[in-house]
Amino acid sequence: MDEKAKKQSLLMIPYGLFVLGAAHGGTATAATVNWVTQASFNPPLVVVGIKKDSGSHAMVKESKKFALSMLASGQKGIAGAFFRHVEPKDGKFGDFAFETGANGAPIISDAPASVECDVVGFYELGDHSVVVGKVTEAHVKRDADALTMKETGWNYGG
Incomplete structure (x- = not known):
């Protein structure tokens, strides 16, 4: 495979930026993620890629x-x-307030919207696990355009 073409092609997938919150055993964590998509209307499902060597990975795997x-x-x-x-x-x-969702996971207070999810699939296939979450709660504080990787000038993918 042409590695340069692979990277360039995959970086053309548009990505938003999100903060994934997780909690388990009296501890909580938050991590920036960008590999997120909706996968189903009924039931409402989202898919997120979580880096295997992160603290978030372990907490989501344990707490579900x-x-x-x-x-x-x-x-x-x-x-x-x-x-x-x-x-x-x-x-x-740090400098960012959070609230605890009904499922116990932290939600960034300044975020315009959030969803809470129960894990219904956890697939450890590469350096990131593919995690499927069923949306159990949704919150909207205000309407806003999504922050995207393109806006930040950052790249993560390929």
């Missing part, structure tokens, strides 16, 4: 629950804050 905070255009700072683990303290991850 997660939340996705949808980020709005202009929220690049929030997305950048969760490339590395940030320890939660006093209702915040």
Whole structure:
């Protein structure tokens, strides 16, 4: 396979940016993810790629629950804050407040929308696991355009 063509082709898939929240055993974490898509209307399913060597991966695998905070255009700072683990303290991850969803997973307070999910599929096939979540709750605080990788100038894919 032509590696350059593969990378260039796969980077043409448009990606949004999200913060995945997970909690288990009295601890919580949040991580920026971009491999997310809706996969079904009924039941409502989303699919997310979670890096296998991340703390989020272990928490989602154990708890079988997660939340996705949808980020709005202009929220690049929030997305950048969760490339590395940030320890939660006093209702915040670093500078960003969070709320606890009905399923126990953290949701970024400044996110315009979020969904809470129960894991219905967990596939460890590559360096990221493909996780299928059934949406059990949805929240909208305001209408907003999604933050995309193109807006940030970042690349993650290929």
